């Protein structure tokens with residue numbers, strides 16, 4: 001088989017094309033993840049066999065079907081505990097959790113909350129397409145107030161979640177928001193996240209032309225993509241207070257938190273070693 | 281051979297510890313099989329405490345966890361004696377704490393009525409080891425378990441500072 | 457090997473250690489917390505991990521994750537928690553993940569009487585999750601059985617790559633008993649089969665000649681796929697009837713065809729038995745005594761304690777009860793497992809003896825009910 005693309009060696013090419021709709025933003029995200037991984041693997045800071053993916057259910061979580069690594073496509077909302085189970089008993093693994101905003105912020109909300117509180121050593125990439133894609137365009141916790149979805153036909157009455165603030169408040173080591181409209185920056189964020197101990201959280205604004213776009217009047221993928229691009233505000237080292245998440249005021253992207261506190265696994269191992277008469 | 285043992289008293293009298301030590305000693309220092317259960321009131325002082333043991337030389341005879349007709353009983357308080365005497369069968373060997381028992385029902389029991397709590401206070405300076413005084417009495421009269429086994433279990437079970445006084449209390453009846 | 461005097465719950469914890477437990481994930485719930493607390497003290501000494509998660513859902517999913525990293529893993533819960541776990545158990549079934557779930561039944565429905573006993577969840581333990589497949593359910597009645605069956609539960613789960621439910625109850629949980637405790641290395645321990653082919657050739661759901669595929673773990677270079685969707689031997693989603701058929705029948709057969717091997721029971725007073733009192737778990741203690749009482753009153757009664765509840769080994773049960781005139785199924789619920797046996801024992805008269813009691817049913821009560829039918 002001829003190598004058609006430099007990233008093919010990280011893909012289960014026999015599963016391509018992906019299940020995503022034409023023009024979906026998720027393919028762009030997958031590209032950024034693989035390029036970031038490629039950099040890490042080539043520079044020797046990550047071993048390929050130590051990379052593992054986990055995703056719940058959703059278009060975004062299906063990203064776990066394609067990378068040619070150890071990978072788990074589990075149940076809706078539960079990829080974080082699955083990944084943490086792997087990580088605790090095999091600390092050498094770099095576990096990457098990929099999921100949608102429903103998967104991670106709604107049904108998986110309790111898990112992300114506690115994973116961040118623990119500063120669990122996971123890379124969590126939340127693809128935010130502002131709706132539920134897989135199930136047909138329903139409201140998500142990230143849907144901006146006022147927008148139309150299939151379950152909010154009169155407009156979304158709910159306030160949207162700014163997960164950057166949540167992740168920052170609970171003490172993640174790394175918190176960034178990127179967008180598929182700004183790929184070099186997104187790739188850089190993921191690259192950085194892969195090098196962190198503790199919890200690294202990357203929210204990724206993505207486009208769902210099929211369901212979100214159609215409902216709000218941007219029928220073609222390019223229109224929705226351009227619309228999102230217009231509403232994205234890039235900031236260098238913005239503060240958490242500046243992390244605006246708003247259809248009207250715009251979506252601020254950038255790195256909000258970058259600190260280096262010990263991760264859960266390290267601390268757990270230290271405490272566990274006390275039982276064996278080790279340190280402490 | 282199959283023996284049912286009932287140990288009962290009020291919370292705070294060390295009933296569960298007594299039962300646990302006896303049960304453990306039987307399990308570890310005899311060839312007998314044993315099952316046991318505990319009941320304790322929500323409050324640590326005052327309510328019912330009760331341990332039931334079923335002991336047998338064949339595994340399938342150690343078949344239940346509740347006493348249906350006790351062969352051996354220690355009852356440390358009048359309230360529990362009133363409540364549970366129907367569970368003690370005729371011919372049973374019954375040890376009663378005279379310090380807390382004022383009226384003994386007319387039954388065909390072999391009764392040992394001794395002031396375990398008073399003995400504990402007088403001889404060992406604390407009522408808390410009345411349970412061990414009673415246990416020593418039981419062990420002496422029934423030969424259910426070797427005393428050395430019980431002492432071994434006391435050493436494993438009781439907090440360090442309390443081992444000595446518990447063992448001395450346990451020996452009270454054994455050494456007379 | 458040593459003799460100890462411990463509760464059913466402690467026996468389960470000790471059994472799990474003997475079987476090679478390396479990861480325990482839990483969320484506190486009565487009456488299981490002492491399993492958790494015991495392991496929190498003891499497992500780290502042996503290089504294992506014990507972590508309290510944010511809920512039972514996280515606990516079971518983490519246990520499944522740890523199993524995919526090659527660690528034998530376990531969680532313990534009771535009704536409310538098991539109800540939260542069932543979705544993930546279904547995941548463990550389709551992904552063929554070895555994991556042991558200790559289910560200590562308490563009184564329900566809902567919060568019921570949290571500290572007291574019952575056997576209301578016997579069917580939930582195997583039928584409670586979607587997908588219509590069976591997981592093995594083992595039911596101890598004494599602390600010794602709790603120890604032995606815990607070891608067995610791990611072995612079965614490794615061998616068949618399946619979740620296994622160890623079904624105990626609040627009575628057994630706090631019953632003390634003499635237990636022969638074996639240390640790791642002193643019991644027979646089964647490990648899951650590992651792939652014998654190089655990573656390029658490895659197909660994670662290819663059972664080869666048998667029914668159970670060898671299992672590679674995360675971090676071994678095999679690029680494993682854990683897939684909750686219907687998948688082919690490669691682990692690729694395949695929404696096709698032929699694939700679904702193949703998968704379903706294999707998952708079904710690997711458990712059901714193991715029934716003879718998994719079948720386990722205890723019997724007493726068998727000779728000449730004409731009145732069988734069949735039971736399981738703590739209630740089988742009442743039944744054992746009841747059979748003895750009936751014998752003493754001249755009835756030809758015997759007692760049968762089932763230690764494997766699922767898969768139901770129909771032939772084995774039929775053979776065991778062959779020629780017995782009346783079979784009484786005694787249980788502390790409205791008569792649930794009776795329904796399983798009624799279908800199996802179509803030839804004999806099968807009578808349900810449901811006795812609802814927060815503690816053990818009194819043997820006398822069992823005797824009285826049975827006698828009404830004799």
Ligand SMILES: Cc1ncc(C[n+]2csc(CCOP(=O)(O)OP(=O)(O)O)c2C)c(N)n1
Nearest residue numbers: 057058059060076100101102103132133134
């Ligand atoms: C327990 C459970 N509830 C509901 C579903 C149905 N479901 C599948 S994906 C999904 C939401 C998908 O949205 P999101 O996580 O945002 O991912 P996206 O598809 O938008 O990428 C839902 C509700 C499910 N699979 N499991």
Ligand code: SF4
Nearest residue numbers: 020021024059133208
């Ligand atoms: S439904 Fe939306 S998110 Fe899902 S694949 Fe299609 S475009 Fe992408």
